[in-house]
Amino acid sequence: MYSPLFFIVLHGIFLVCASNAWSSLKSIPRKTIQYEDNNVITFKGEGVWNYSTMLIREDLGLLVVGAREAVYALDIKDISVAKSEVLWKVTEEKQKECTSKGKHPDIDCRNYVRMLHQMNDSVMYMCGTNAFSPTCDYMTFGDGQLKLEGKQEDGRGKCPFDPFQRSSSVMADQDLYSASSLNFLGSEPVILRTSPISLRTVFKSSWLNEPNFVYMDVVPESEDSPEGDDDKVYMFFSENAVEYDFYNKLVVSRVARVCKGDMGGQRTLQRKWTSFLKARLDCSGPEPSLPYIIQDVFQVRHKKWRKSVFYAVFTSQSSSTDRSSAVCAYDVTDISEVFSRGKFKTEVTVEMSDVKWVTYNGELPVPRPGACINNAARSAGIMRSLDLPDKTLQFIRDRPLMDDAVRPITGKPLLLKRGPLLTRLVVDHVTVSDGQSYPVMFVGTENGYVQKAVNYDGEMHIIEEVKLFQNAESIDVLRLHQNQLYAGSASGVVQMPVSNCSRYSSCLDCVLARDPYCAWDVPSQRCSRLPTSPEDGKSNLIQSLKDGDATRCPTTAPMEPKILSLVLGNNIRLPCYPESNLAQVNWNFPGESLPYPKKKYIIYNDGILLYNASVSDAGRYTCTSVEQVKGRDYTQTLAIYDLREQSAVVVTDKIKTTLGILPEIHTTSSGLHKSEEPPWYSKTQSSESKWIVMQVALAMLSVMMACLLIWNLYMGHISPFMCCGRRQLIKSPRSLPEREYMHTGNDAVDSKQHMVSLCVTTNSGLEATSFHRNANKGDTPTDVCVFKYITDESEI
Numbered sequence: 001m002y003s004p005l006f007f008i009v010l011h012g013i014f015l016v017c018a019s020n021a022w023s024s025l026k027s028i029p030r031k032t033i034q035y036e037d038n039n040v041i042t043f044k045g046e047g048v049w050n051y052s053t054m055l056i057r058e059d060l061g062l063l064v065v066g067a068r069e070a071v072y073a074l075d076i077k078d079i080s081v082a083k084s085e086v087l088w089k090v091t092e093e094k095q096k097e098c099t100s101k102g103k104h105p106d107i108d109c110r111n112y113v114r115m116l117h118q119m120n121d122s123v124m125y126m127c128g129t130n131a132f133s134p135t136c137d138y139m140t141f142g143d144g145q146l147k148l149e150g151k152q153e154d155g156r157g158k159c160p161f162d163p164f165q166r167s168s169s170v171m172a173d174q175d176l177y178s179a180s181s182l183n184f185l186g187s188e189p190v191i192l193r194t195s196p197i198s199l200r201t202v203f204k205s206s207w208l209n210e211p212n213f214v215y216m217d218v219v220p221e222s223e224d225s226p227e228g229d230d231d232k233v234y235m236f237f238s239e240n241a242v243e244y245d246f247y248n249k250l251v252v253s254r255v256a257r258v259c260k261g262d263m264g265g266q267r268t269l270q271r272k273w274t275s276f277l278k279a280r281l282d283c284s285g286p287e288p289s290l291p292y293i294i295q296d297v298f299q300v301r302h303k304k305w306r307k308s309v310f311y312a313v314f315t316s317q318s319s320s321t322d323r324s325s326a327v328c329a330y331d332v333t334d335i336s337e338v339f340s341r342g343k344f345k346t347e348v349t350v351e352m353s354d355v356k357w358v359t360y361n362g363e364l365p366v367p368r369p370g371a372c373i374n375n376a377a378r379s380a381g382i383m384r385s386l387d388l389p390d391k392t393l394q395f396i397r398d399r400p401l402m403d404d405a406v407r408p409i410t411g412k413p414l415l416l417k418r419g420p421l422l423t424r425l426v427v428d429h430v431t432v433s434d435g436q437s438y439p440v441m442f443v444g445t446e447n448g449y450v451q452k453a454v455n456y457d458g459e460m461h462i463i464e465e466v467k468l469f470q471n472a473e474s475i476d477v478l479r480l481h482q483n484q485l486y487a488g489s490a491s492g493v494v495q496m497p498v499s500n501c502s503r504y505s506s507c508l509d510c511v512l513a514r515d516p517y518c519a520w521d522v523p524s525q526r527c528s529r530l531p532t533s534p535e536d537g538k539s540n541l542i543q544s545l546k547d548g549d550a551t552r553c554p555t556t557a558p559m560e561p562k563i564l565s566l567v568l569g570n571n572i573r574l575p576c577y578p579e580s581n582l583a584q585v586n587w588n589f590p591g592e593s594l595p596y597p598k599k600k601y602i603i604y605n606d607g608i609l610l611y612n613a614s615v616s617d618a619g620r621y622t623c624t625s626v627e628q629v630k631g632r633d634y635t636q637t638l639a640i641y642d643l644r645e646q647s648a649v650v651v652t653d654k655i656k657t658t659l660g661i662l663p664e665i666h667t668t669s670s671g672l673h674k675s676e677e678p679p680w681y682s683k684t685q686s687s688e689s690k691w692i693v694m695q696v697a698l699a700m701l702s703v704m705m706a707c708l709l710i711w712n713l714y715m716g717h718i719s720p721f722m723c724c725g726r727r728q729l730i731k732s733p734r735s736l737p738e739r740e741y742m743h744t745g746n747d748a749v750d751s752k753q754h755m756v757s758l759c760v761t762t763n764s765g766l767e768a769t770s771f772h773r774n775a776n777k778g779d780t781p782t783d784v785c786v787f788k789y790i791t792d793e794s795e796i
C-alpha cells in the first residue's frame with residue numbers, strides 16, 4: 001500500500017534531478033524551416049485520412065501507401081502523382097456490428113490499413129482493422145493498376161482490432177511474423193508466425209505483459225557463422241515490467257528475438273516459440289529518471305550483419321510533466337551477446353504470494369535455453385527445435401527474461417531533446433569528403449516536424465528542423481529511399497530531399513551548418529550537394545563536420561549600408577535575419593552600443609523597432625551575429641542601416657496618427673526568412689503640426705458623427721430619446737494585435753504558445769522582454785504598451 005506515495009516522492013526526486021540535467025543540454029535546431037518554405041512534395045487523397053503504412057517498391061518505382069479505407073500507388077520520384085488507387089471499405093454490416101459493440105462508427109468502425117508487405121514480384125499482402133474485425137487480403141499491381149484480390153483472410157494477430165493500438169510485422173521468405181493482439185479488447189497480445197508451421201508466444205505475463213509493439217526486423221545471423229547459428233527475427237516493444245517491484249505499473253522497453261528455424265517443442269511448448277528471449281533495452285539520460293519508452297526503431301543494415309546497428313527513439317514515461325525524448329543506438333552484436341551468453345532472471349516467491357524476479361545463478365540445462373539449433377546441438381543429435389529436451393523447454397517457458405539489459409553504443413543517447421515528443425525515425429549513413437561516414441538521423445515529431453540530427457563524437461547537433469505538415473500533427477511513418485524522405489501523418493504524405501544545400505546562403509552558413517550532405521564549393525561560390533564525385537577537386541570544397549571550422553571560408557566584401565530617411569516622431573523598423581538559431585544577434589547604435597537607451601527600442605528576433613524617432617536617433621545601425629562553434633566565435637555583419645534625418649513633411653490630409661494601433665510586424669519565427677521586406681516607416685508630422693492635425697481630425701470626426709446621427713435619426717435607427725448609440729462606430733483598437741510567435745528555442749515548436757512582446761524598458765540586453773501565455777481567443781493583453789503614432793494607412 002506504500003506504492004502511490006512512494007511513487008509520487010520518487011517521481012518528484014526524478015523530476016528535480018532531471019530538470020537540473022536538462023538545463024545543461026542544448027538541443028536547439030540550428031535552422032528552423034517553416035511550412036511555407038519547406039519545398040516539399042505533398043500527396044493527399046480526396047477525403048482520405050490516416051496515412052500510416054508505407055511500402056517501397058523499388059522494382060516498380062512505387063511508394064505504396066496505406067491509409068484509412070484506401071491504398072495508393074504513388075510515383076516514388078514524385079509522390080504527387082498517384083498512379084493508381086484502390087478503396088477498401090468496411091461493409092455496412094461490419095460497421096453496424098462494430099457500432100453495436102459500443103465503438104464509434106466514424107472513428108473506430110472503419111478500415112485502417114496497418115500492414116503492407118511484398119510477398120513476391122507480383123503479389124502484396126495487406127491487413128486492415130476493418131471495423132474491429134481485422135482482415136487481410138492480397139493485392140496485385142499490373143498494367144499500372146492496383147487490384148484487390150478479394151480473398152479475405154482472418155487478420156487476428158496480424159493487425160490490431162483497435163486503430164489506435166500499435167502493431168508490427170515483417171515478411172521473411174513468405175513467412176509473416178507479426179506482433180499484435182488476438183482479441184477485441186486488445187488484452188491478448190501475441191507474436192505470431194504465419195507459415196506452414198505457425199508458432200506463437202505463450203499467453204503469460206512473463207512473456208508479454210500489456211505490450212506495445214513498435215518494430216520487427218530480420219538479421220541474417222546464419223551468414224558466415226562458425227557456430228552454424230540461425231537467422232533471427234528481432235522485435236522491439238514496451239511493456240509493464242515484472243522485474244521491478246517498487247510500484248505498480250512501470251513501463252520498460254524491450255528487445256526480444258526468435259530463431260527463424262524454430263518449429264516449436266514436441267510436448268512442452270507445442271506450436272509455441274522455443275527460442276523467445278527478451279531483455280530490457282536501456283536508454284537513459286545523464287540523470288536518473290523513469291525508464292524511457294521505446295517508440296520506433298530503424299535498422300541500419302550492413303553487408304556484414306555484425307556491423308548492423310539498431311537506432312531507436314524513446315520518449316519520457318510521464319509525458320505530462322517531462323516532455324523529453326532520446327535516440328539511442330544498439331549494436332546487433334551487443335544484443336545477441338546478451339541473449340547468447342547473458343544470465344537469466346527467475347521468479348522467486350517471497351512472503352506467500354509476492355513474487356520477485358532475481359538473477360538465476362543455478363546451472364543451465366543443455367542445450368542452452370532459447371538458443372537456436374546450432375552445430376553443437378546438431379552434433380548431439382538435436383536437428384530441430386522439436387528434438388529439444390523438456391528441461392530446456394521448461395526453463396524457457398518459465399524464464400524468457402534476461403538478467404542483463406542491452407546497453408546503447410557509447411553508453412548514452414545520441415540525441416536528447418526536450419519539447420514536443422519524437423515519434424519515428426530513419427537513419428542515413430553518409431560518406432563525406434574525408435571518406436568518413438556519419439549516421440544522420442531524421443526524427444519525426446508529434447507536431448509535424450522532422451529533426452535532422454548528427455552526433456559528432458558525443459556532441460549532439462541538430463542541423464535543422466523542417467515543418468512538413470501545416471497542422472501540428474504527429475508523424476506516423478517515415479521512410480528513406482535514395483536520398484528522399486517520405487513521411488505520413490493523419491492528413492497526408494510528403495516527400496522531401498534529405499538535404500537542400502542551396503538553403504545555406506554563405507560559406508559561413510554552409511560550413512557552420514555541419515551538414516554532411518553539403519560543402520562549400522569555392523570556385524562556384526555556393527553550397528553544393530556531396531558527393532559531386534570523389535575525383536572532383538576536394539581542395540575546392542570546404543567542409544568541417546566535427547570541428548565546425550569555417551576559418552578557411554574566403555573573406556567577404558564589406559557590406560554596403562542601406563540608407564533610410566529618419567522622420568521625426570516616426571516608428572522605424574530595421575530588419576535583420578540571423579542565419580542560425582544558435583547565433584546571438586547584436587546591434588550597434590549610433591554613438592553607443594550597450595547599454596541601450598531606455599524605452600527606445602523593441603528588439604525582435606529578426607530586427608528592431610525604433611519608435612518616436614528623434615534627431616538623436618540618426619546615425620549608423622549595425623546588426624551582427626555571433627555564432628560560437630567549438631570555442632571559436634564567427635562574427636558576421638547581417639545588415640547596416642544609415643538613418644539620415646530628413647526635414648519634416650507637412651500636414652497630410654488624412655487622419656493618420658490619432659489611433660493607437662501598432663501595425664503588423666512580421667515576427668515569423670527565427671527570422672530565417674530571406675524575404676527582405678522593406679522596413680516600414682513613413683512620413684508624418686513634426687510635433688507642432690501634430691496639434692493641428694488632431695484638431696482637424698477632431699473637427700472632421702465631429703462633423704461625421706453629426707451626419708451619422710442625423711442620418712440615423714432620419715432612417716429611424718435611433719429614436720431621439722435613446723441616448724445609447726452604436727458604440728462600435730468609433731472603434732478604439734487599443735490592443736496590440738496578437739500574433740503567433742515561433743520561438744527559436746528548443747521548445748520552439750509548441751504552437752500552442754503564443755508570445756507577445758512587451759514594451760522594452762530594459763537595460764539588460766539583447767532580447768525583447770516577452771511573456772508566454774496561452775492563446776485564448778478574445779483574451780487581449782491588457783498591460784502591453786500602447787503606441788501613440790500610427791504610420792500605416794491600411795490600419796485606419
Ligand SMILES: *[C@@H]1O[C@H](CO)[C@@H](O)[C@H](O)[C@H]1NC(C)=O
Pocket residue numbers: 038039040497500502503
Ligand atoms: C531548395 O531551396 C531553395 C530555396 O530555399 C528552393 O528554391 C529550392 O526549390 C529547393 N530545392 C529543392 C529540391 O527542394
Ligand SMILES: *[C@@H]1O[C@H](CO)[C@@H](O)[C@H](O)[C@H]1NC(C)=O
Pocket residue numbers: 119120121122123
Ligand atoms: C506469389 O505469391 C502468391 C501468394 O503466395 C502465389 O499465389 C503466387 O503464385 C506467387 N507468384 C509468383 C510469381 O511466385
Ligand SMILES: *[C@@H]1O[C@H](CO)[C@@H](O)[C@H](O)[C@H]1NC(C)=O
Pocket residue numbers: 049050112163164490491
Ligand atoms: C486519423 O486521423 C484523424 C484526423 O483526421 C485523427 O484525429 C485520428 O486520431 C487518426 N486516427 C488514427 C488511428 O491515427
Ligand SMILES: *[C@@H]1O[C@H](CO)[C@@H](O)[C@H](O)[C@H]1NC(C)=O
Pocket residue numbers: 569612613614788
Ligand atoms: C516623442 O519624442 C518627443 C521628443 O523627442 C517627446 O516630446 C514626445 O513626448 C515623445 N512622444 C512619445 C509618445 O513618447
